[in-house]
Amino acid sequence: xxxxxxxxxxxxxxxxxxxxxxxxxxxxxxxxxxxxxxxxxxxxxxxxxxxxxxxxxxxxxxxxxxxxxxxxxxxxxxxxxxxxxxxxxxxxxxxxxxxxxxxxxxxxxxxxxxxxxxxxxxxxxxxxxxx
Amino acid sequence: xxxxxxxxxxxxxxxxxxxxxxxxxxxxxxxxxxxxxxxxxxxxxxxxxxxxxxxxxxxxxxxxxxxxxxxxxxxxxxxxxxxxxxxxxxxxxxxxxxxxxxxxxxxxxxxxxxxxxxxxxxxxxxxxxxx
DNA sequence: CTACACCTTCCAGTGCACTGGAAGGTCAAG
DNA sequence: CTTGACCTTCCAGTGCACTGGAAGGTGTAG
Numbered sequence: 001x002x003x004x005x006x007x008x009x010x011x012x013x014x015x016x017x018x019x020x021x022x023x024x025x026x027x028x029x030x031x032x033x034x035x036x037x038x039x040x041x042x043x044x045x046x047x048x049x050x051x052x053x054x055x056x057x058x059x060x061x062x063x064x065x066x067x068x069x070x071x072x073x074x075x076x077x078x079x080x081x082x083x084x085x086x087x088x089x090x091x092x093x094x095x096x097x098x099x100x101x102x103x104x105x106x107x108x109x110x111x112x113x114x115x116x117x118x119x120x121x122x123x124x125x126x127x128x129x130x131x
Numbered sequence: 132x133x134x135x136x137x138x139x140x141x142x143x144x145x146x147x148x149x150x151x152x153x154x155x156x157x158x159x160x161x162x163x164x165x166x167x168x169x170x171x172x173x174x175x176x177x178x179x180x181x182x183x184x185x186x187x188x189x190x191x192x193x194x195x196x197x198x199x200x201x202x203x204x205x206x207x208x209x210x211x212x213x214x215x216x217x218x219x220x221x222x223x224x225x226x227x228x229x230x231x232x233x234x235x236x237x238x239x240x241x242x243x244x245x246x247x248x249x250x251x252x253x254x255x256x257x258x259x260x261x262x
Numbered sequence: 263c264t265a266c267a268c269c270t271t272c273c274a275g276t277g278c279a280c281t282g283g284a285a286g287g288t289c290a291a292g
Numbered sequence: 293c294t295t296g297a298c299c300t301t302c303c304a305g306t307g308c309a310c311t312g313g314a315a316g317g318t319g320t321a322g
Contacts, residue, residue, distance in 0.1 A: 002268080002269075003268090003269075004267090004268065004269080013310085013311080014268095014269090015310075015311060015312080016309085016310065016311085018270095018271095019309075019310060019311085023309090034269080034270090034317080034318055034319085035269080035270060035317085035318090036268085036269055036270080036318080037269085037270090054309095059307095059308075059309090060308080060309070061308090133298080133299075134298090134299075135297090135298065135299080144280085144281080145298095145299090146280075146281060146282080147279085147280065147281085149300095149301095150279075150280060150281085154279090165287080165288055165289085165299080165300090166287080166288090166299080166300060167288080167298085167299055167300080168299085168300090185279095190277095190278075190279090191278080191279070192278090
């Protein structure tokens with residue numbers, strides 16, 4: 001699979017794929033005779049892992065680290081677990097925070113919706129936010 | 132309240148507070164005769180709002196925008212609501228994503244915990260991640 | 263032969279949210 | 293009178309995750 005194909009399969013720009021390779025997140029793939037990158041389908045999985053890990057708040061460096069450990073297949077389960085567990089804690093905190101903020105925003109929006117539009121022109125306060 | 136005091140009250144560095152002022156997130160506070168910033172206690176609330184909004188995924192620019200509208204007290208409820216609602220949708224998507232990733236990580240960690248440590252040294256795969 | 267989409271490398275720039283450091287002013291305590 | 297903590301401005305740098313553009317090679321279709 002060429003880089004453009006992989007890009008459209010994963011929704012990740014070709015620029016970004018090359019950047020990931022340079023950052024150590026993706027290994028350098030095989031090359032065709034003409035020098036074009038030739039990706040195996042495993043790259044799709046790897047990129048999906050990267051996306052998941054990223055949305056879990058891991059940096060590219062951390063992701064590269066995990067994947068490198070995985071690739072080396074060394075007895076790194078312990079380190080990996082520690083990293084994952086730390087991020088799990090972080091993730092939980094984040095989810096709680098987001099839910100709290102979500103509730104706040106819902107309340108704000110509801111307050112705004114129920115308001116007499118005329119009251120919006122109060123020169124000193126916008127009830128949606130300040131209430 | 133001076134900037135250092137505000138910093139310790141909010142957990143936001145003095146550098147960051149000045150940066151927020153420059154970015155329009157915080158209004159320029161009163162100044163003492165010696166030129167020192169003198170913050171009213173309202174700033175604590177405002178900074179907490181900034182923190183909440185930030186953890187909800189709003190950029191400083193958007194936050195500055197909302198607060199500016201609020202400060203002007205104009206009939207901006209509609210715009211504010213649109214912005215908030217857009218971010219609510221975003222937030223929900225984010226929470227779902229995080230929960231999905233969370234489940235994945237939990238599964239990973241559990242798999243790792245149940246594993247015979249000896250299996251970790253398999254030269255080709257780390258079961259924690261690749262399984 | 264040419265147009266065109268696609269690929270290559272390399273290097274520079276972007277946007278965000280800070281963060282550091284220099285150079286200097288203020289003020290209470292010792 | 294000095295030390296030290298705190299404050300000021302200004303400008304530059306950092307780290308992250310891309311993103312753009314130049315200059316050129318490849319390969320197929322018309």
